[in-house]
Amino acid sequence: MDFKYDKHNKYHRAVRSLLIIAISMVLFVEIWWVLSILANTPAVPSPLETWNALIDLINNGDSITQKSLGQYVGSSMATFLKGFLLALVVAIPIGLILGTFKTLNAFANPIIEVLRPIAPIAWAPILILAINYSTGPMLVVFVGIFFPLLTNVVFGVSKIDGSLVDAAKTLGASNSQIFMKVLMPSTVPYIMNGVKIGLGIGWMCIVAAELYAPTLAGIGFYLSEQATLGYWPGAFAAIVVIAVLGLLTTGVAEYIHKIITKRMGIDV
Amino acid sequence: MTGDNEQGEMIREGPAYRSKDRVRADRTDELYKDIPEGDVLMSIKDLRVVYQTDDTKTVAVDDFTLDVKKGELISIVGPSGCGKTTILRAIAGLLQPTSGKITIGDKECTAPGSDRGMVFQDFALFPWRSVRKNVEFGMEIAGVPKEEREQRADRYIKAVGLERFADSRVHELSGGMKQRVGIARALVMHPAVILMDEPFGALDAQTRNIMQEELVRILAKTERTILFVTHSVDEAVYISDRIVILTKRPATILEVVDVPWPRPRDRASPDFVQLRKHILEELEKENVMDN
Numbered sequence: 001m002d003f004k005y006d007k008h009n010k011y012h013r014a015v016r017s018l019l020i021i022a023i024s025m026v027l028f029v030e031i032w033w034v035l036s037i038l039a040n041t042p043a044v045p046s047p048l049e050t051w052n053a054l055i056d057l058i059n060n061g062d063s064i065t066q067k068s069l070g071q072y073v074g075s076s077m078a079t080f081l082k083g084f085l086l087a088l089v090v091a092i093p094i095g096l097i098l099g100t101f102k103t104l105n106a107f108a109n110p111i112i113e114v115l116r117p118i119a120p121i122a123w124a125p126i127l128i129l130a131i132n133y134s135t136g137p138m139l140v141v142f143v144g145i146f147f148p149l150l151t152n153v154v155f156g157v158s159k160i161d162g163s164l165v166d167a168a169k170t171l172g173a174s175n176s177q178i179f180m181k182v183l184m185p186s187t188v189p190y191i192m193n194g195v196k197i198g199l200g201i202g203w204m205c206i207v208a209a210e211l212y213a214p215t216l217a218g219i220g221f222y223l224s225e226q227a228t229l230g231y232w233p234g235a236f237a238a239i240v241v242i243a244v245l246g247l248l249t250t251g252v253a254e255y256i257h258k259i260i261t262k263r264m265g266i267d268v
Numbered sequence: 269m270t271g272d273n274e275q276g277e278m279i280r281e282g283p284a285y286r287s288k289d290r291v292r293a294d295r296t297d298e299l300y301k302d303i304p305e306g307d308v309l310m311s312i313k314d315l316r317v318v319y320q321t322d323d324t325k326t327v328a329v330d331d332f333t334l335d336v337k338k339g340e341l342i343s344i345v346g347p348s349g350c351g352k353t354t355i356l357r358a359i360a361g362l363l364q365p366t367s368g369k370i371t372i373g374d375k376e377c378t379a380p381g382s383d384r385g386m387v388f389q390d391f392a393l394f395p396w397r398s399v400r401k402n403v404e405f406g407m408e409i410a411g412v413p414k415e416e417r418e419q420r421a422d423r424y425i426k427a428v429g430l431e432r433f434a435d436s437r438v439h440e441l442s443g444g445m446k447q448r449v450g451i452a453r454a455l456v457m458h459p460a461v462i463l464m465d466e467p468f469g470a471l472d473a474q475t476r477n478i479m480q481e482e483l484v485r486i487l488a489k490t491e492r493t494i495l496f497v498t499h500s501v502d503e504a505v506y507i508s509d510r511i512v513i514l515t516k517r518p519a520t521i522l523e524v525v526d527v528p529w530p531r532p533r534d535r536a537s538p539d540f541v542q543l544r545k546h547i548l549e550e551l552e553k554e555n556v557m558d559n
Contacts, residue, residue, distance in 0.1 A: 163388055163390055163392040164392055164394060166360075166362050166380075166386070166388070166392065167386070167388060167392035167393075167394075167453075168405070168409075169290065169361075169362065169379075169380040169381075170360055170361075170362070170380050170381070170382070170384060170385060170386040170454075170463075171292075171382055171385070171405055171406035171409055171453070171457065172290060172291055172292030172293070172381050172382030172406060172409045172410060172457075173290075173292065173409045174287065174288075174290060174292065174409075175287050177409055181405070181408075181409075182394070185394070185396045186396070188396075263396065264395065264396040265395030265396050265437050265438060265439050266395050266396070
């Protein structure tokens, strides 16, 4: 065959990276298969068993609770979105304020540094049991997204180009105009960076939090239900669903990040 | 905003500038239209800038007094690191001098504002705005209606030769083009005085010469009062009506040279070469004294 790979050809590059992804996925499934044979326990089902369970889940839903896959995923997504939006609404203003007022930041920083290293999941039992089953998981997601977002916004404000502020001043901008027309836009790429990191962490949090919250009936609950019953292929199917949704979330975040960075002319 | 910078904290004697004193009007040159061309428009009196670090005080600028006439272009040259930019930033109000008084007409200048437009060495363009939107920034602040804003921006974008790039992003432009935007952004506001802080310092030699010619060409059409800081003596002789030579730190005025020739000028003419040599010798003496 007379085919030569040309790295300057856009389509060649695209086909090449798709091929690499495909081969890597096939390899992954192979390794999984081998491991499931070696493990020789029902707790590690083969890819085929998992696939069948996944198809069954898609077609027939959960035979125990009579809920469909869409209901599980929808519930998880709703919790996730609520936590995410709450984090946006809270973290961005606080970050802009802390970034602008240095002394206030000096006061807040020790508190943030005490709370930040705590794994968001650690809050799950407390938030869920102390508050309630429906808002608890949402708050766990909130905690997961809040800190990376906050630190990125504060960092973004500190990274603002001083000469842009000077330019705005010599063009007559008041402090509030500088805030709206210079500070906010130049922080946007950093906000997006925080969102990107936060989405990944938030998605990890939601599933973990749902393990504690059966009434929410999210995909995390389905996972724990199937595992508790010893129906391992079902549990693995849930993990596949979680992985795919996680990929989609980060993919969307990457895409938005790319567009916004380009639009703002600042790369971070 | 305090006057802190890497040199230490600024010492100031008077009350701090208030941000509410920031002038944000459009066409501040109209305010001084009664002052005839050639009369004093801006006067800088006894400007003094002192920095304080933990244990030492540094006098950056001392006893700097200068009258700027309406319609003239004054260059400030001096040994490197002598405080040229500090003087310009003090006039702009971006740093508050320790003492001294800056007035335009009868009005004392304090906080930065649109009456003292500025062109920056690093361009300082807003990367999320297009060329046109950058030029419109000051008019947006001043509340100029959208339609007039766009018309005026387009006129100035054309004047600096960027009409094909009006909708481009800043990062798509070359250094010389970026500074054209910077100049258009300052000119379009019609400030009483324009301050240029080594505007062509970041450009390569060839682009630099082209930009100097362009500036002279633009200024030939519109009378502007400009204070121009540069470290290039050649540039100063090429564009200025007067050249202020500064001493080494603390910066104070060594000599003011008149350059009465019409523009555009011939860099190879004997007068040009002679004046350039004289200024370079003066600066050389300053540098030797430094050692």
